[in-house]
Amino acid sequence: MNKSIAIINSKAPLNGAHAKESLDLALILGSFEQAPSLFFIGDGVWQLTEQNIAMTGAKDFLKTMQALSFYDIENIYVCEHSLYQRNLPNNFALDDVTVLNRTALQNQLAKFTSVLKF
Amino acid sequence: MNKSIAIINSKAPLNGAHAKESLDLALILGSFEQAPSLFFIGDGVWQLTEQNIAMTGAKDFLKTMQALSFYDIENIYVCEHSLYQRNLPNNFALDDVTVLNRTALQNQLAKFTSVLKF
Amino acid sequence: MITSSPLSNLTATSIALVKQMLMDDNIKLIGVFFYQDGVLNASASLSIPADEYQSVKQWQSIHCDYHLPLHLCITAAEKRGLSDDWQDTSNILPEFTVSGLGEFVSLYNSADQLIQL
Amino acid sequence: MITSSPLSNLTATSIALVKQMLMDDNIKLIGVFFYQDGVLNASASLSIPADEYQSVKQWQSIHCDYHLPLHLCITAAEKRGLSDDWQDTSNILPEFTVSGLGEFVSLYNSADQLIQL
């Protein structure tokens, strides 16, 4: 069976090192031609919104996110319900983000052989 | 004005070092005759239930809790709503625990000059 | 009292607030006490990438410029890998004072107000 | 992959599960990779009170008794104060192998299954 990995991001961008270290892992996997698919749920959806993180003194990892497509990480899924809870529109700082309802998200997640959650 | 300190415990007993370090602080304050009052809300109410923590390999800090009264830490308040949410009875591993509804708890908390939350 | 980890983004805000208090003539800050995950702020071996927030340097300059006492709860620190005597050396930044919870009580007694960050 | 801190009580469970896998003849565990707060498991300077859970000793005996590779993500480790070259010494336990995320990819490629703890 072909192996495939899904990475679920569930933390706000500035909540600890979760978001940044999850992105680092995704990029390394991509650079070894094991591009993961990325899921954003809960507070994780804030990782995809337009923001000005640098104002807080933290590194602006949204810039690093632009590198995702370079490493063929092109499957990016966002939970519709989490957006709705946060009153967020379907506008993202990245292109080609797919918004999925809960059932579609579960079906998508079922396709992978490994799952990590940060 | 006389100073007085309230310590709010909101984490489950085995969730990191929060519960144990909060207790350490309370005991030191007590030993310097600055006995704090303790509030238990949310998952913190689990700190007061009968349990067998030692089974997990962790230190059984309930034993240390018995020392509270020795240091004159006798005001222990528990949130009624948090107990209700967790289907817990009003039985505690400590004596002299006072269960308060939300309004009573707010009124009690208002009496202190400093508050720490763990 | 600082109880949040330097890896959390809260630290940048906490440091900025400490600086604001130090620069405000109406506020007299008598000390900072580090407890729980906050003790990691005193680690001499944190290696933060150059393009991320440099909390260590900030605490150092706060201490040097304002002589603000930075107290470290050593019991909480040792559990998290800090020690003033690990293999005959200390991995605690020299700007921090090795203290115990008793020192917190004494700071608390001298202060009008206690703020947790 | 271990991503939880040794200060969390999850570690006792994680270690017990690793041991179960090692002792089960039907399970072949090829390695453990430490990432995020999990890297703190490799700290040589943690001083855990004698009456609390000794995670360090457990990892050491797992490595010695079963020769299980314990890989440490050095980038995540350095952010949290671990280094193999801090003041000419290492504060990383010798049982741990200093690695990078590339090593994780290679473990992942060799394994049938990936479990996060």
Add this chain to the structure above:
Amino acid sequence: MLHLIRQSPYQQDISSELSTLISNDDDVLLIDDGVYFCQSLHFAIIQEKAKNILIVDEHLQARGITFEKADSLLPFAQIAEILVQSEKTLTWQL
């Protein structure tokens, strides 16, 4: 998929996230602070969706919880085998 739940139901909006990620084909294993689900209204979310629910007996006992449905209880010694047998796991921890 097996959901390995190691955190309390009152941490990180878990009820909403569980509804998002658990499908009807999934199993749930309550372990560590995850056993607090047994005394929470959020247990209904898991019951409603998961195919099977397993609970680590020793972790319930350590936290002083008694749970009536004995057929869900499992000794800790069997967990490694269950993890390996399930083709994949999703871990819920802080």
Add this chain to the structure above:
Amino acid sequence: MLHLIRQSPYQQDISSELSTLISNDDDVLLIDDGVYFCQSLHFAIIQEKAKNILIVDEHLQARGITFEKADSLLPFAQIAEILVQSEKTLTWQL
């Protein structure tokens, strides 16, 4: 009392705990990830109970949030003074 909220509304059952601890005499200051309350249904809990709500402007901007009620917004530079002026603070952080 001033509640200094530094964490997201979706962490640690905060809505229920806020209802428990905020009284009608209390003020709330949203700072750090606390500003995410502005785009959450849980904002209603604070609005209903707190006397005054203050929000750190720069922290909203850093997270890409625009908030209509400009009179609640406060520059970060004023926060230390507000903390010291309020007789006591209760800090909500992870």
